[in-house]
Amino acid sequence: EKIALLHGAHRVGKRTDATMEKWRGYGLGQFIHWGLYAIPGGAWNGKQYNGAAEWIRSWDGIPKSTYDSLNYSFNPTAFDAKAWAKTAKQMGARYVTFTTKHHDGFCLWPSKYTKYTVKNSPYKKDIVKAVVDAYDQEGIDVILYFSVMDWNHPDWRYDIKTKEDSIAFERFKKFTRNQLIELLTNYPTVKGLWFDGTWDKSWVKQAAFADELETEMRRLRPGLIIGSRFRADENGKRHFDSNGVLMGDYEQGWERKIPSKIEDVHGNDWDCVMTVPENQWGYNAAWNGHLKTGTELIEMTARCVSLGGNFVLNFGPKGDGAIRQEEIKLAEEIGDWMKVNQEAIYNCEYAGFDKQDWGYFTRKTGTDKVYMVVFNVPLSGALRIKTPSKTAIKKAYMLADAEESFVPEEISADEYFLHLKKSTNSKPFVIVLETLKATQDNGTKYEKA
């Protein structure tokens, strides 16, 4: 039984416009977390903090006013947005999500609405503009990350308990709206906004304001892409409203985690944003714990695309603006793989085949072309395929070398083995399946492989 909502979802199901269809097909994206937190890089007075480096201001023992004065030390002499964009291009990223303002409130653009910006730093220049222009030139779409929570702003509140809180937070809401309109006006080519810092009660109570602001931003920038993390409905429900309907254009809940089956995505668009270490977004000089390898990140990319989402890999440039060597190396490894196999990632979607242990199926959107992205060759060398009912395999061949083809062995109704030659693949590889859906008008049951 649906309940009446004024500020819940305003659309059921996926957006069908061209801008969103392009977003849906991105496959692989880059996240960049950069700001004052990159200067301490997870350590303060020689002491390493084991939390996320971009949250260091919030850790006990950090003198907040000293942290806040880091804008006077911000002078990234090695910052080169063109070099960043080239790295992203080389990796095969089709879009970038870039931090304009993180929780600490420092703005990487010269906002008119606060002094706490790059303009009041030795660097002075508009970093957001440099990034937008450089990525536009590489043909990589730009999404701007914006944290509503702003630890620096005197009117920010975690909750609204007193009349004074309420008066202050009204000022904060105006400030937030001003900055968002400013970003959309200054950088008209950006395709969307990636909101964060929206979980505290103060903002969750602003259902009507946030709903109206989202509507205003969409009017100002038709086609703008905004995810489910921006606002809550009037009952405080986030991501999914009180009727269980996703708010915004895609689900933004997959932070450092990936859905395991198609049912988990509820027929919505979604992106997964992922760190190389367990949980470091901003630059941390000491990367501890497990660092994901190139192959692991390629597998995460394939897994996301196989379940209809995009995989967005995070980079945390250093305080001087250079990207760290470990990230450059990962971008090269991923890029080398994408150069050969990008056809199985770009403009692909959930294939509708049963998941198999050897890897992931993706489908070229709107076609009968299916890709098998293979990570785990079974000891038998036989790759099992269970096709959707009445689907035949017309052809099967290696994406990297169409001459290397397979004759599927039918082992039961709609179930086949592809027998691999005893070649030792050290890297994930892709097999193309050209399938045929048996339909009434093609007469015969359907042609066998």
Ligand SMILES: C[C@@H]1N[C@@H](c2cn(-c3ccccc3)nn2)[C@H](O)[C@@H]1O
């Ligand atoms: C995209 C990522 N989101 C930010 C984040 C959010 N949170 C968080 C932590 C506890 C509760 C709710 C949210 N931790 N990190 C990270 O700082 C990074 O920006």
